[in-house]
Amino acid sequence: MQTNVDITVLEQLIDSLQSCFSVEEAYTNIGPLIKQLFPNETGAIYVMNVLKNQLEAIATWGPVPLTSEPIFTPYECLALRREQTHLVEDTHYGLICQHIRPNYLPVETICVPMMAHGEPLGVLYVSSLKRGQITQIKQLALTVAKHISLALANLKLRESLKNQSLRDPLTKLYNRRYLEESLEREIRRSERYPKPLGIILIDIDQFNRFNETFGHAAGDMLLREMGMFLPSQIRASDIACRYGGEEFLLMLPEASLATTKQRSEQLRRNVKHLNIQYRSQILDSITISCGVASFSEHGLTGKAVIQAARAALHRAKAQGGDRIVTA
Structure with a gap:
């Protein structure tokens, strides 16, 4: 359930992402605001590399150490493999992703794939040590992942078009x-x-x-x-x-x-x-x-x-x- 505070911070996040001139700037802006949206949970925003064979955390937050590896492959995340949200309400009995650290095993986890135009851009990962916490913020997590996905896709497209306009198509040198x-x-x-x-x-x-x-x-x-x-x-x-x-x-x-x-x-x-x-x-x-x-x-x-x-x-x-x- 979203509160007025969540809605206000979410609007700030959207405005911040829309005002960014580059993907790197967006990475910097995401961290402080995402922390306000999930203050009681631990999590990270992961983005896919250019080769699409590795994900790396570009923003992390939480009251306890990150319960997921900072770098992992797409194969290690069930949400990416299935291209759908993967929620585990009890990690002792549910099927958990391979990137979740066994030494820091949380009670609940959710991985939301960040998709744009059918292509995976990354993952929003949120975990909690309290039962029922993730279920309450699931819809917020889906909304946040959607907006971050669209913003990053637009920035990547803008950077790609700009790069094409400044590069010689044959040699790839600047024009x-x-x-x-x-x-x-x-x-x-x-x-x-x-x-x-x-x-x-x-x-x-x-x-x-x-x-x-x-x-x-x-x-x-x-x-x-x-x-x-x-x-x-x-x-x-x-x-x-x-x-x-x-x-x-x-x-x-x-x-x-x-x-x-x-x-x-x-x-x-x-x-x-x-x-x-x-x-x-x-x-x-x-x-x-x-x-x-x-x-x-x-x-x-x-x-x-x-x-x-x-x-x-x-x-x-x-x-x-x-x-x-x-x-």
């Missing part, structure tokens, strides 16, 4: 739109502190000849390989983008011109070690040319720095490729 937004932000940050900002414009040498020799499918495969190679060569704070065609751009916040040149030389050497296979055939190693520029040494705007890097790249190509040229 030019994201680059322009990030570049302006980093330029302002570099002006404020001030800090250097390195730019590396990269071009795959002889890419058109590669396409003509092996076909466009092989060319797309090569671009995808570059899409995996570049992120493996940079720091978490760096940004790798597909700039257009066979061109890529790396933005290196707080990297001096000397550091940027050193990083581009490492890229030039390492790309030759890529093991590229197409239709069971190992292809010749590829080479790249790089144009290097730095803010504010080579321009006072993002556009100016990229133009300087492009002019340097053109000189590198004109000199035969497989080289680094600084603006």
Whole structure:
């Protein structure tokens, strides 16, 4: 039975989730409010990982230690296996989930699967040491699980759509739109502190000849390989983008011109070690040319720095490729 307090807190939870901009923000907001809805019970909100082979508690609460494992597989929860609420009114006689800790065995438990569009997102787990307690809050648990499911599904969809709009579909690197937004932000940050900002414009040498020799499918495969190679060569704070065609751009916040040149030389050497296979055939190693520029040494705007890097790249190509040229 829901009280006026429950309804008020539930409304706060719904409003809080609807105002979140990300799934991570929602995880942070859930904990304090869910605790108010189930003050006398122990429980947790579990969410499914990307591979859908593991659930992890993102919020826990209760007057006693959590009576369920903090991480478990979907197979270990009867509610997920059956895709329906699993209520155990007496754990000494009922069929309990495998994720419930035997050393902290509660009297009653309920697992409510959090579903959206037919897909499991997680589980709401609530337990009690008092008989009859869970039965009283069962309807509230169902309502809470429903609202959390819908909110998380909407946030995940929003993040997915946003990510798609900012990523190149072929290479999965950031696209030019994201680059322009990030570049302006980093330029302002570099002006404020001030800090250097390195730019590396990269071009795959002889890419058109590669396409003509092996076909466009092989060319797309090569671009995808570059899409995996570049992120493996940079720091978490760096940004790798597909700039257009066979061109890529790396933005290196707080990297001096000397550091940027050193990083581009490492890229030039390492790309030759890529093991590229197409239709069971190992292809010749590829080479790249790089144009290097730095803010504010080579321009006072993002556009100016990229133009300087492009002019340097053109000189590198004109000199035969497989080289680094600084603006």
